[in-house]
Amino acid sequence: LGPALAWATTASLGRPLPAEAASAPLAVPLIAAVATLLVAGARALRTTLPALDALGRGLTTIVTLADPFPAGGQAYLAIEWTATHAAGVLAFLERRAGVWLATLLIAAILIWAVR
Numbered sequence: 001l002g003p004a005l006a007w008a009t010t011a012s013l014g015r016p017l018p019a020e021a022a023s024a025p026l027a028v029p030l031i032a033a034v035a036t037l038l039v040a041g042a043r044a045l046r047t048t049l050p051a052l053d054a055l056g057r058g059l060t061t062i063v064t065l066a067d068p069f070p071a072g073g074q075a076y077l078a079i080e081w082t083a084t085h086a087a088g089v090l091a092f093l094e095r096r097a098g099v100w101l102a103t104l105l106i107a108a109i110l111i112w113a114v115r
Helices: 002-013 024-046 053-066 069-097 099-114
Strands: none
Touching: 002 024, 069 099
């Protein structure tokens, strides 16, 4: 953590950090100081940027349309429903008609799926 922190501080402040400053006791306060400087800089920079609310709304619409999760979720629910009902039908057949009928039905489904 020390060398990376020393490099980041040197890069952001523009002057080299002494080797003693890269030790562990100073790491946490140094991280807090650099984070505070970054936040203050970001807030100062924010006031110079134009309002991007309209662009944000447009990007939200594009991301919502491009999101694969709803279609994937619906496909999963369809597969789950099919598997649950197929298992229920096979369990019913096994109880009523015996193991052989269920085996024939499974074989027929496999042959149909491969075809």
